[in-house]
Amino acid sequence: MSAPAGAIWGRVEQQDFRSRVRGTLLGAAVGDALGAPVDGLDLDGIQEGYGAEGIADFAFAYGRRGAVTHITQLTLFTVDGLIRAQVRRDTGAWHPPTDLHRAYLRWAATQRDWGPDERRKDDGWLAREEWLYARRDPARSLLLGFGDEHMGTLDAPKSPGEIGPEATARSAPFGLLVGWEPQLVVQLAVECAAQTHGHPVAYLSAGAYAVIVHGLARGETLDGAVQRALALLAARPGHQPVSDALQHALGAVRQGMPTPVRVEELAGDGSAEGVLAAAVYCALVGEDFRHGLCLAVNQDGPSGATAALTGGLLGALHGETALPPAWLAELEGRPTLLELADDFAMEMTQGPALHGPAGSSPGWLARYPRA
Template identity: 75%
Template sequence: MSTGTTAVWGRAEQQDFRSRVRGALLGGAIGDALGAGVSGLSLEEIREAHGADAVTDLVPAHGGRGCVTAVTQLTLFTVDGLIRAQVRRDTGAWHPPTDVHQAHLRWAATQRDWGPDERRKDNGWLGGQEWLYARRAPTRECLNGFGDTTMGTLDRPKHPAARDSAALTRSAPFGLLVGWEPQLVLQLAVECAAQTHGHPTALLSSGALAVMVHGLARGETLDGSVQHALALLAGRPGHEPVTEALQQALGTVRQGIPGPALIESLGATDSAEEVLAVAVYCALVGEDVRHGLRLAVNHGGPSSATGALCGALLGALHGETALPPAWLAELEGRATLLELADDFAMEMTQGPALHSPAAVAAGWLARYPRG
């Protein structure tokens, strides 16, 4: 598997990449938090609760303003798994889906334990973050899929008929593997989605998102990244619902002033392809990050999911400095998100200086154990 991880990074390239990684993770979390308090409500119910303009600012959810859901929790553990895959590569063990699966099993422990278990030697620093030990509306598919140590695969996926967006919403980090070829990024996202979901729509929506983020993290336009994803999807069996949803999103951009009616015409269910289409549309038509995210959560669909995906796309496109500072200031877990984003960027750009067959930074292996 050729990944290009030995590329030499200049300082400006490293800084740009770190900004996009921060943007993707923080943007996704902001969108998640913005939609958390209204997810599943109809537009009428949202307006009744928050006024004619619907949600324009963070609203209370899960005990406070700025709180995130299982969408952000799982995304964080996806990143943790990808870092550990790189660290374990020195040992000759190179199978990223396994490392991502192990990371998601650590997430599952946060859903049943009261707090970090100091006896677990593989927890690393992320598993020691007490604020993550909280149930924030995880889906049945994720709880059951990571409820035992058996890993779902493409041949034998967990929940073969599941087509909701829970695998999709944890898949943006795969796109941040900018040293990989796009088709490998897509394949990894698909294989990891199969750990909880088996329907082709759920699998290929996850892969398409990863390819889009990959393009954005490399400096492509959003429209160009969507077109790239469509081209790679075309050769995959069962791609038609995802392809049609993305093409509809592109077509809707030209149909008038963005608003809830156009958004809901793309779908108002939690089906993966509809959630992806709504997020892509809102990212394309948003005048800025704030406007795009408000569009992404003010509709009758799963606002937390669409907000998280739109935020990840816009964050990867524009970088962290484009994110609304007032929302960042109240975001739950912001310090953890920043630290993990910076660790990911450092691993991807300077990994050989942290660990290699000849030299190891002990502190890094304490954060990201190989076991």
């Protein structure tokens, strides 16, 4: 179990936390990459292209095997924004949703520009990763939400009718704030989701997913983490569809062998709460990481988002050693994912030694500028 806020991080706790951070980010990216070639296909289409068992390994998408989509891109910028928020706290400025919004605007620039703009000195290192400058079918809600400088809020959200899973799919990193109280994790994820997805079903699904990851990263069982999420959701207006979907996922576990039909029933029309429920189910019944992801992908619903959420849950639960090495070897952007995961783990466990009133590491501030 990771050390709580204010505790001294021992070597064992640091190693466990880093493994869970790596597992969460790599697991979500592997799920995203597994689903990328078949996203938008129904099960018949998947089986027609990949055989009766469906897709069970990386296949070609965007010109290569193991390619990731906008889901992984935005998850990376979520991590970047969280680190930048911690660094900016030294200045007395403490409003993480604003720092996350700025990070998402840096992602939006990767969707417009041909490559990094060296004149933007305050962008930090992630925005200079050239492989991220590729448009991987981002949903219209994302391009609209981050299409200008105006930040959506819970009082005035962007796209108030949007119920898709895209905001939920970028929200795993909020759950890695293991020193935060669970209700604060929910609140931050909800506020940041409203920047593109203004319907309660969408932003509460993001909050629920984040706090489930939070429980797993702190050493809880998946069932226990879901129960905590349900308790926290109960106080929020508009929670019932999300709570019902999670309860349905827990109940489905007791209904016999997992099948694509059961996953499809949970995923429903592909809205956020259904995709979240399907991912929770696949993580609960999956015999191992590979089995859980193959269940998530081979169904009629949104394969990429479901598998990305499932991968994030299983990675947070088991750590990076549970991920199949062959998939990791082919995963697009793996070096960047590992570097960012380790930076996040270092910031959360050793932040005061990297920056603060007593002095700061110039190298760290170059990577994560305060501006």
